[in-house]
Amino acid sequence: MTILVTGADGYLGWPTTLRLADQVDERIIAVDNLARREWVEESGSVSATPVEDAEERFAELDGVSFVEGDLTDRDFVLQLLEVYEPETVLHAAAQPSAPYSGINGERALYTQQNNISMTLNLLHGLHEMGLSDSHFIETTTTGIYGAPEFPIPEGGAKMENEGERDDVPFPAMGGSWYHQTKSFNAANMRLAESEFGLNISDVRTAIVYGTETAETNAVGSQTRFDFDYYFGTVVNRFCAQAVAGYPITVYGKGEQRKPMVSLEDTVESLVNLVEQGHDGGDIAVYNQVTRPVAIVELAETIAEVGEEFDLNADVEHFENPRDENEEHKMEMENEAFLDLVGGQQQTLEEGIRDVLGTLVEHEDRITSHEDRFLPGVLTD
Numbered sequence: 262m263t264i265l266v267t268g269a270d271g272y273l274g275w276p277t278t279l280r281l282a283d284q285v286d287e288r289i290i291a292v293d294n295l296a297r298r299e300w301v302e303e304s305g306s307v308s309a310t311p312v313e314d315a316e317e318r319f320a321e322l323d324g325v326s327f328v329e330g331d332l333t334d335r336d337f338v339l340q341l342l343e344v345y346e347p348e349t350v351l352h353a354a355a356q357p358s359a360p361y362s363g364i365n366g367e368r369a370l371y372t373q374q375n376n377i378s379m380t381l382n383l384l385h386g387l388h389e390m391g392l393s394d395s396h397f398i399e400t401t402t403t404g405i406y407g408a409p410e411f412p413i414p415e416g417g418a419k420m421e422n423e424g425e426r427d428d429v430p431f432p433a434m435g436g437s438w439y440h441q442t443k444s445f446n447a448a449n450m451r452l453a454e455s456e457f458g459l460n461i462s463d464v465r466t467a468i469v470y471g472t473e474t475a476e477t478n479a480v481g482s483q484t485r486f487d488f489d490y491y492f493g494t495v496v497n498r499f500c501a502q503a504v505a506g507y508p509i510t511v512y513g514k515g516e517q518r519k520p521m522v523s524l525e526d527t528v529e530s531l532v533n534l535v536e537q538g539h540d541g542g543d544i545a546v547y548n549q550v551t552r553p554v555a556i557v558e559l560a561e562t563i564a565e566v567g568e569e570f571d572l573n574a575d576v577e578h579f580e581n582p583r584d585e586n587e588e589h590k591m592e593m594e595n596e597a598f599l600d601l602v603g604g605q606q607q608t609l610e611e612g613i614r615d616v617l618g619t620l621v622e623h624e625d626r627i628t629s630h631e632d633r634f635l636p637g638v639l640t641d
Contacts, residue, residue, distance in 0.1 A: 265351065267292045272469070280528050292354070310626075328341065349535050352398065359404070380399060384397065400531070404436070404443070406465075415594040417431060418430075462534055471607070499559060
């Protein structure tokens with residue numbers, strides 16, 4: 262069996278590729294166009310963790326072949342699928358930044374064309390190459406749900422009208438041009454399952470925290486960790502602020518809860534899903550989240566754990582520039598995900614401890630780019 266991993270050079274892709282290489286006795290084709298490196302450089306920032314040259318880092322892995330290529334190129338995708346005939350496609354490639362997609366119309370268009378065309382090329386390619394029995398897994402995002410006031414289901418929602426009931430896809434309520442690409446991909450995957458009979462799993466990933474896994478430690482090659490305004494998540498930016506001696510900036514009350522999951526739980530669930538396969542039924546949807554966490558709880562946890570590393574991080578509240586409910590109590594079903602991962606592997610405190618332990622070793626890389634905590638003018 263051959264496993265195709267897209268976005269293999271990325272934050273999730275690299276540790277997932279390492280665990281697959283360690284646990285499955287199959288050939289792994291790691292694909293990436295290395296654009297994430299370019300986007301972060303364009304933003305004037307760097308990964309807090311040093312990241313080796315892509316060919317160098319993949320060359321050290323037994324059973325893994327690295328292919329540099331652009332999945333928006335239909336001919337490249339068809340050739341890739343024809344040559345390697347993967348039985349599993351783990352699609353983790355995307356332009357993943359909501360702020361980046363919202364800079365201007367040019368980047369919104371790029372984000373939508375990039376993310377949607379990659380998925381569409383892979384779905385049609387599997388069908389056209391006679392690989393409809395392959396398992397297609399895409400990491401989308403819990404952000405497509407928005408922030409409704411009712412509990413978010415894991416998969417479809419039940420709808421009733423004039424006495425009739427049916428299961429329908431959850432409404433696309435994403436709040437950025439990036440999140441809308443994942444909503445569109447989810448719709449295209451439903452159509453591909455219906456039209457082509459593909460075996461599809463939609464893994465809706467929450468905000469991920471963590472810097473290392475047993476495998477990244479074993480090979481001595483850390484995954485990337487972006488902390489700038491455009492590509493750093495709220496967890497990454499808060500942790501980097503603490504290491505750089507900045508106050509942890511909470512907008513408004515900070516009581517709004519956001520779905521979160523550890524890097525360890527994310528990687529473990531993806532590898533388990535590859536090994537488990539698909540039962541041949543409808544699209545399987547997983548809310549890849551262990552629990553929603555209030556922003557102020559996150560900040561206070563980072564400040565408290567930071568004391569173990571002699572960090573004196575203060576939590577400060579600032580006027581919220583965003584139009585959002587600062588007390589939103591998000592609820593999200595996650596039973597299928599917890600079954601897949603086998604129960605939570607790493608708590609928020611443990612994950613933050615890993616992050617801070619890594620970042621204090623690279624404090625100079627953060628402080629030399631601390632101006633990137635705030636939005637700035639990107640280079641051409």
